[in-house]
Amino acid sequence: MNMKVACLQMDIAFGDIEENVKRAAEQLAAVMEQEPDVVVLPELWTTGYDLTRLDVLGDVDGVHVKGVMSEWAKAYDVNIVGGSIAKRTDDGVTNTMYMFDRSGEIVGEYSKVHLFQLMDEHKFLAPGSDEGQFTVDNVPCAGFICYDIRFPEWLRVHTSKGAEVLFVVAEWPLPRLVHWRTLLTARAIENQCYVVACNRAGSDPNNVFAGHSMIIDPWGEVVAEAGEGEEMLVGTLDFAKIPEVRRGIPVFEDRRPDLYK
Ligand SMILES: O=C(O)CCC(=O)C(=O)O
Secondary structure (H helix, E strand, O other): OEEEEEEEEOEOOOOOHHHHHHHHHHHHHHHHHHOOOEEEOOOOOOOOOOHHHHHHHOEEOOHHHHHHHHHHHHHHOOEEEOOOEEEEEOOEEEEEEEEEOOOOOEEEEEEOOOOOHHHOHHHHOOOOOOOOEEEEOOEEEEEEEHHHHHOHHHHHHHHHOOOOEEEEEOOOEHHHHHHHHHHHHHHHHHHOOEEEEEOOEOEOOOOEEOOOOEEEOOOOOEEEEOOOOOEEEEEEEEOOHHHHHHHHOOHHHHOOOOOOO
């Protein structure tokens, strides 16, 4: 079985939700000509890192943007891994990913559990505590947000439970591009699964972002990689590769959970 995935590596207008919804809608319409099964958006794609204004910009219970993405999924008959948005509740603002199936139903929700202190996330966001497991056309998947990829044990929790595709959405800065590429590749190799990573392009008042969205196979080979600018990255996952790689090097059988979790 194959699955065609598309990452919308968009530039994000700082704090301008209306403009960002318009930009995403345009990229989505354009990429649908390639008939992907799944479309992935970047982290905080409606607001960017406008952290000091998230108490105002945050989407109350995610209702507005959930509605927009649900309509897109239905209209295009496509699964959507909805990047993340600032979700506002009485308990604070979370950096939250919503996943939709082709009928526009929400099939998953995940709030970033590792907040990135270097960019002050811990001062403005509340951490999540739930796992981001979901299925796309019956394939078990999991969602992660940016800094999460520095915590291999968190991704392993999900692959141990069967995830075959790890979707990563990010606003990863350019100065650490080498970490982005290396960590994503390592996560694919050690988990012997696909990694689909959608980063943003462009800059905000504090950072220049790396782009370089990537699709990596279970052997660690790059299926597709974007450049630094705005781009729609499309690639095909071939699920026959997962058992092939796992048969060759049976990492999951050889683990010693009696010594470590
Ligand atoms: O870990 C990094 O270097 C980048 C993380 C990040 O930018 C984020 O989590 O938003």
